[in-house]
Amino acid sequence: DIQMTQSPSSLSASVGDRVTITCRASQSISSYLNWYQQKPGKAPKLLIYAASSLQSGVPSRFSGSGSGTDFTLTISSLQPEDFATYYCQQSYSTLLFTFGPGTKVDIK
Amino acid sequence: QVQLVQSGAEVKKPGASVKVSCKASGYTFTSYDINWVRQATGQGLEWMGWMNPNSGNTGYAQKFQGRVTMTRNTSISTAYMELSSLRSEDTAVYYCARGSLWLQRYTLFDYWGQGTLVTVSS
Numbered sequence A: 001d002i003q004m005t006q007s008p009s010s011l012s013a014s015v016g017d018r019v020t021i022t023c024r025a026s027q028s029i030s031s032y033l034n035w036y037q038q039k040p041g042k043a044p045k046l047l048i049y050a051a052s053s054l055q056s057g058v059p060s061r062f063s064g065s066g067s068g069t070d071f072t073l074t075i076s077s078l079q080p081e082d083f084a085t086y087y088c089q090q091s092y093s094t095l096l097f098t099f100g101p102g103t104k105v106d107i108k
Numbered sequence B: 001q002v003q004l005v006q007s008g009a010e011v012k013k014p015g016a017s018v019k020v021s022c023k024a025s026g027y028t029f030t031s032y033d034i035n036w037v038r039q040a041t042g043q044g045l046e047w048m049g050w051m052n053p054n055s056g057n058t059g060y061a062q063k064f065q066g067r068v069t070m071t072r073n074t075s076i077s078t079a080y081m082e083l084s085s086l087r088s089e090d091t092a093v094y095y096c097a098r099g100s101l102w103l104q105r106y107t108l109f110d111y112w113g114q115g116t117l118v119t120v121s122s
Helices: none
Strands: A004-007 A010-013 A019-025 A033-038 A045-049 A062-067 A070-075 A085-090 A103-107 B003-006 B010-012 B018-025 B033-039 B046-051 B058-060 B068-073 B078-083 B092-102 B106-112 B116-120
Touching: A004 A085, A010 A019, A019 A033, A019 A085, A019 A103, A033 A062, A033 B106, A045 A062, A045 B106, A070 A085, B003 B092, B003 B106, B010 B018, B018 B033, B018 B092, B018 B116, B033 B068, B033 B106, B046 B068, B046 B078, B046 B092, B058 B068, B078 B092
Parallel strands: A010 A103, B010 B116
Antiparallel strands: A004 A019, A019 A070, A033 A045, A033 A085, A062 A070, A085 A103, B003 B018, B018 B078, B033 B046, B033 B092, B046 B058, B068 B078, B092 B106, B092 B116
16 A cells, blocks of 8 residues: 655744645655645645646645655745645555645644 | 535444435536545544446445445435444544546545534444
C-alpha cells in the first residue's frame, strides 16, 4: 500500500503569511495527488487536483506543485478563512485512495 | 447545482449493521463513481471504497472487505453504504463523495455529502 505523510502536523501562522505544507508518498505516484481543505464540522473541500491544477472557484492564492514522491501546497497570503486542516490524497492506486494524516493551520 | 444529501445520524449497538444513504442531484447519477470516506472524531480521513452507479461494480479498501457493502438505486439516484459487525472503533462521521475523472486519468473527489454520524455504543 502507498503511505502518505505530511509535514508539519500543525503550524501557527498570521494573516498575510506565506504557508507551505509538504506531502510525501512512500513510492512514486507521478502527479496523482489531490489537496483538500476541511473546516471543523464540515466536509472536505477539493482545492488542488493532479498535483497542480486549481479546482474551479478556489482562490488563486492556493497552489500545488511536485511530482513523484514529494509535493507541496502553498498559500501565498494566508487569509482568515484559510485556518483549517489540509489533507493530501493519492489517486495513483485506485485500490486505495490514501489520505495523508493532515496539517492543521491555526492562528498565531 | 450538484448536491449529495446523506441520511441522518444513527446510533447502533456493537455487532449490528448500519446503512447510510447518499442522494445525488444536479448531475447524471450514473456518470460518476461514488466513494465513501469516514472520519473518527479528531482523526483524519479514511477511504473505504467506491461504487460505479452505472454498473454497480465496487472496490473496497482491504480493511473493510467482508464488512462493507456499497449499493445503489438508480431510479432515485441514491447510493448506499452498509457496514456490518459494528464495533466501537466504527464510531465516526461517514461521507459520500463524487469521484470525477480528469483527462481520463486523475480521480478527484469534487463534491461531498454533509456527513452522517454513526455512533456505536452498548
